[in-house]
Amino acid sequence: xxxxxxxxxxxxxxxxxxxxxxxxxxDSAIYNLQWFRQDPGKGLTSLLLIQSSQREQTSGRLNAxxxxxxxxxxxYIAASQPGDSATYLCAPRWGGKLIFGQGxxxxxxP
Amino acid sequence: xxxxxxxxxxxxxxxxxxxxxxxxxxxxxxxxxxxxxDSKKFLKIMFSYNNKELIINETVPNRxxxxxxxxxxLNLHINSLELGDSAVYFCASSQVQNTDTQYFGPGTRLTxx
Numbered sequence: 001x002x003x004x005x006x007x008x009x010x011x012x013x014x015x016x017x018x019x020x021x022x023x024x025x026x027d028s029a030i031y032n033l034q035w036f037r038q039d040p041g042k043g044l045t046s047l048l049l050i051q052s053s054q055r056e057q058t059s060g061r062l063n064a065x066x067x068x069x070x071x072x073x074x075x076y077i078a079a080s081q082p083g084d085s086a087t088y089l090c091a092p093r094w095g096g097k098l099i100f101g102q103g104x105x106x107x108x109x110p
Numbered sequence: 111x112x113x114x115x116x117x118x119x120x121x122x123x124x125x126x127x128x129x130x131x132x133x134x135x136x137x138x139x140x141x142x143x144x145x146x147x148d149s150k151k152f153l154k155i156m157f158s159y160n161n162k163e164l165i166i167n168e169t170v171p172n173r174x175x176x177x178x179x180x181x182x183x184l185n186l187h188i189n190s191l192e193l194g195d196s197a198v199y200f201c202a203s204s205q206v207q208n209t210d211t212q213y214f215g216p217g218t219r220l221t222x223x
Contacts (some may be wrong), residue, residue, distance in 0.1 A: 042216060043114075043214045044153075046212065087151070102150075
């Protein structure tokens, strides 16, 4: 069964810290993996997409890595800001389907 | 310009009623999706259409019927609404089914009383 686990479930950090969000998944036969951000009461915003052949992707202060063989991905956020506060969702794609983790709720305190 | 839009944003209705949610994308994508996010914030795919053809149907009760009149639209009709149908429903689209970024709409919060 294809399952996705995100650790931690919640994280509170002071502004300026670098932080790492973890995602693990069963079944390494993924096409790609997408990281999303969801603000309260809003839709999902795509942050980064890593294809199965890639090891990492970077966008601004965000860096996502993928180790397909071990079923792991991490999202690194540098110099966190209060505006980064949101729920971060990891979603590997098997076939045509994204399977979502439960998310990490991030709070960045000023 | 909104890339993926949904109407209505909120929907409150009684058990047993029939309701529809509409989705439109102006990105020129070939594939569209419906997802359900439950009260515990768990997000799960329901359906996927590619060029108006149903390609994914995830063990969803047949009270739920998606309809794609054209590539840019994917509507969700729900018959005989039940309390457990209360959730946020998200529409999404992507250019290519397996490899491309999925773009999500703002969601429709359905409350069944």
